[in-house]
Amino acid sequence: MNFNKKMILPLVLLPVWYFIYHYLQSITNWIINSVFALEKGAHLTESLRFFIFEVPKVLMLLALIIFFVGIIRSYFSPERTRKILEGKSTFTGNILASLLGIVTPFCSCSAIPLFLGFVESGVPLGVTFSFLIAAPMINEVAVILLFGMFGWKVALIYILTGLTIAISAGFIISKLKLEHWVQDWVYKAQFNNSENTEEKLTLSARIRFGYDAVKEIVGKVWIYVIIGIAVGAGAHGYIPQDFMASLMGKTAWYSVPLSVLIGVPLYSNAAGIVPIVSVLIEKGASLGTSLAFMMAVIGLSLPEMIILKKVLKLPLIITFIAIVATGIMIVGYLFNFIF
């Protein structure tokens, strides 16, 4: 094993990261109270304090966790995932596919080749769907942001409910036997695609994978994080506490289906939606309704549906959306009921 610079750097950066993260609140207070000498408790001061604290906190969490997720993902190529899923029975297959959906690198622009590659090598349709539902919905950015802004309980709830939806939706699609709603050419086509061409990676290559992931993802989402937190900071002191209560509160029974209905055609990445959800919750929206909204926005995206139209007939796409949307609504109602 050769220890190059790239492998030592994380060991140096990690304590630095921890130190800054640990003292972030103190640093923020020092900047606000001593450097700017702002009046304590004023709306503007507290908004500013929120912003100065949250932006580095969330970005640091993102960078750290995406780095490790990147390394973990280098062990789960789509080829490998497919191999694990080949010929798996329903249910076991649905569970495995949903779990693998979390760790396998996935971009919705690859949805078609992935779908074809899976189906052709004998991964059952319902199992493939479990994967296609879990992969975008339970993405690392969503989970990290939920963790950063609401704590580990909400992040865990999100993962578990997302998994449940992916598993059961895929399972239902298996049981309904909807293979005839896949475009006819898919099962006829022979790509001979099932060959495995996986290369072995060295540890330093995997660490580079982690760096690349941080560069790519943080490079893409930082602006949404800043805008989202700025909106949150702005709303912090200025919008009345119960502003959203009547529309998205617990007592409004229609709030859950309405949020899902609005959420499905909306398309945003997780980085943009979580800070907005945090504002909604702070202003009186209930947790269940807000989670449902968030899941609908990032789990079901219209562009992906349009891409999938190439391989799926319309009734299957509609069934797929209906099942997942129903699952999301059940989650919404459940959490409004529990919390």
Add this chain to the structure above:
Amino acid sequence: MEIKVLGTGCPKCKTLEKMVRDVVQKNAINATVTKVEDIMEIMKYKVMTTPALVIDEKVVMKGKVPSDAELTILLKSSISF
């Protein structure tokens, strides 16, 4: 040398195509660059993630957009073959 960029038209695929053309031109590499957008054609190369880069019918990279430096090395090292 024959370079193909496989991709169904996502933003990343377009980025890669542009990068490949730039690198080829900048380094005066004698190569033809084509973009393959037909999904049936793409599947023949046994890739499940796009964009993918094919040099002389061999898949050399898939599922990511490389850095400029990485791409330059990749293309230059393929010339001699």
